[in-house]
Amino acid sequence: MTRKGNLILYGTQTGTAEDLGGELQEALEEMGVKAGCENVFDIEMSRLSEVERVFVLISTWGDGDPPDDAEGFCEWLEECDSGALNGLEYGVFGLGDSGYEQFCECGKFVDAKMEAAGGRRILERVDCDIDIDGPFAAWLELVKQSFGVPAIS
Ligand SMILES: Cc1cc2nc3c(=O)[nH]c(=O)nc-3n(C[C@H](O)[C@H](O)[C@H](O)COP(=O)(O)O)c2cc1C
DSSP: OOOOOOOEEEEEESSSSHHHHHHHHHHHTTTTTOEEEEGGGOOOOOGGGGGGGEEEEEEOOTTTOOOOHHEEEHHHTTTOOOTTTOOOOEEEEEEEEETSSSTHHHHOOOOOHHTTTTTOOOOOOOOEOOOHHHHHHHHHHHHHHHHOOOOOO
């Protein structure tokens, strides 16, 4: 089956990753790129066998744990067969706080598991600390460039 379309997924406890996912969706829309934006809790994992590209924004909670609503997604990734995400292009933006020992652990986990399942990382993972605006703006530029927008000089 040919992969088609773009998806933004967020895993959040207090809404930050959701807000950023919405900003990413808007920015892509402005350049004519359509992408659904959904909570990882709400998607059927089979969607990941259908879409061409996925961007995951996910925070870390507890002591290196996923947000509550992202537990199922992480369990699914943990058990994912090695070729399950073959051909999927992806990028991960992890949110966290370097004051915690397990800094951005969930983003790191998702990024590694997606690769292990056959996904192709098209952007380096970002481990974003509490100052979010700068790293997010930089990542947004890279996401746009991945769709062919020239870099800002
Ligand atoms: C109780 C609590 C536990 C947290 N645990 C971690 C952690 O283990 N590692 C980390 O990097 N950040 C941790 N954080 C920081 C959050 O990941 C960070 O605030 C993030 O921006 C929240 O994003 P969200 O609103 O999308 O869930 C924790 C925050 C709180 C309040």
